Amino acid sequence: MAKKDQTTDAAREKDREKWMARFQVRLAMQPGVDRAVVLQAVKEVTTHCADTGEHPRTAFGDPDAYAVQAAARLVPADRAARARRHGAAVDALGSVTFWTRPTGW
Secondary structure, eight states: OOOHHHHHHHHHHHHHHHHHHHHHHHHHTTOOOHHHHHHHHHHHHHHHHHHHHOOOHHHHHHHHHHHHHHHHHSHHHHHHHHHHHHHHHHHHHHHHHHHSSSSOO
16 A cells, blocks of 8 residues: 555656646746746745645646746736847847848758
């Protein structure tokens, strides 16, 4: 019986790690998010789960959706807007350079 409990615990821990990894990646992709924001959000999730014993999916839901929510809460609106504008400019520049480079590259 103890072996089954260990297997269940290991599977639960692996699922928790997968949730956290996906959350971190999706959070880092949000406009204006920097390392400090990711660390703060991870600390909040980790602390909550340690205090309550809840799985992150139970407490916070889908990691992608929660990453969007966390970014909206933790990143100042002006910084996020600036990052979105910068990203759009970089995308436009990349498109221009793609279409103007000589063939054979």
